[in-house]
Amino acid sequence: MRLRLVGVLGGVLLLSACATARAPDEASTPTLPPAPPTGEAPQAPALPPPVAFSSLTGWDEADHAEAFAAYQATCGVAKAAAEAEICRRARAQPRLENAAARAFFEANFRPVPVPGEGVLTAYYAPEYTARTTPDAEYSAAVRPKPANHAALSGRADRGAIEATAPDQVLAWMRPEELFFLQIQGSGVLTFPDGARVKVLFAAHNDLPFSGIANPMRDRGLLAADNTSGEAIRAWLAEHRGPEADAVMQLNRRYVWFRLEADDGLHPVGAAGVPLPPDHAIAVDLSQHRVGELFWIDAQAPILSGAFPTYRRLAVALDTGGAIKGQVRADLYLGSGPEAGVEAGRVRHTLKMVRLTPKVGPDPTP
Numbered sequence: 001m002r003l004r005l006v007g008v009l010g011g012v013l014l015l016s017a018c019a020t021a022r023a024p025d026e027a028s029t030p031t032l033p034p035a036p037p038t039g040e041a042p043q044a045p046a047l048p049p050p051v052a053f054s055s056l057t058g059w060d061e062a063d064h065a066e067a068f069a070a071y072q073a074t075c076g077v078a079k080a081a082a083e084a085e086i087c088r089r090a091r092a093q094p095r096l097e098n099a100a101a102r103a104f105f106e107a108n109f110r111p112v113p114v115p116g117e118g119v120l121t122a123y124y125a126p127e128y129t130a131r132t133t134p135d136a137e138y139s140a141a142v143r144p145k146p147a148n149h150a151a152l153s154g155r156a157d158r159g160a161i162e163a164t165a166p167d168q169v170l171a172w173m174r175p176e177e178l179f180f181l182q183i184q185g186s187g188v189l190t191f192p193d194g195a196r197v198k199v200l201f202a203a204h205n206d207l208p209f210s211g212i213a214n215p216m217r218d219r220g221l222l223a224a225d226n227t228s229g230e231a232i233r234a235w236l237a238e239h240r241g242p243e244a245d246a247v248m249q250l251n252r253r254y255v256w257f258r259l260e261a262d263d264g265l266h267p268v269g270a271a272g273v274p275l276p277p278d279h280a281i282a283v284d285l286s287q288h289r290v291g292e293l294f295w296i297d298a299q300a301p302i303l304s305g306a307f308p309t310y311r312r313l314a315v316a317l318d319t320g321g322a323i324k325g326q327v328r329a330d331l332y333l334g335s336g337p338e339a340g341v342e343a344g345r346v347r348h349t350l351k352m353v354r355l356t357p358k359v360g361p362d363p364t365p
Helices: 064-077 081-091 098-108 158-162 175-184 213-218 229-238 242-248 337-343
Strands: 109-113 118-125 127-129 140-142 171-173 186-190 196-204 255-261 280-282 293-299 310-318 328-335 348-357
Touching (some): 098 109, 171 175, 213 229, 229 337, 328 337, 328 348
Parallel strands (some): 118 328
Antiparallel strands (some): 140 171, 186 196, 196 255, 293 310
């Protein structure tokens, strides 16, 4: 079958993504407790009490000016009335210096801890080289969402899809870099003539995501404290071919892409706005809402070479297949190789504090 390269030089292929609403499984629908004899509705579990901003480790040293700029640019995605009102107040302000930004947050929000501890990881927008024709190095096809996606969904895994010749190809990449692009979900491709295009998530095969770091550690392929993204990518490149393919196929999830012109902006998250580096997180949207503001306090890294702590304000603007649980976040660190190296080393113990809106008149002068 002759392969057709789609839209890399002469134009950009635009595929429309669609989502189908699904009724919840009957077995997963929670059973409500019977109403109390008084007829009053059952009460929701009590939330932890607010704490003082001064009790947040690292609050005094944080870059509140950058956090305010990120919040000001993205707060419009929040839908609750109190959140919308605070967003209006923020957007009525000029760019604030650090002290004024801190005062704004303290005047408009109350910190409420999210119970328990979890895990912070990080992600980034990678930039990879690509080709319009395959060769021994650039042998992995970047595929668009196939016409038979519904038939493949939940049935065909990574190995089965890669064993099938594609009808269309958006670009050709190094196999290990395509694998990481599929984990990150979006990025930028550059071609030998200097052309740049954004490569964006279009669909996946509806099979669970499985990380390969632990299997590689357990098989003795990598040291226990050296399972960063950087180390994994280097091993896959060194063992490119059947050996690396077998490891990558342990992650059965496969992602298809679409291309758009490169506008120079950061990628758009699930909230529909560009992600501000260092102050945007992906969260479990069954536990949190887009647009919520969190103080994240992450320490005790397990990977070699990692920064010791990540303490900052971040807006919930994205989600991801591996981001599950109430105290779980994925921090967006920006684009390019340096962000990629840093993101690959983030696996820290995480505490989260939700900043809940204060109710009442405008407290600002």
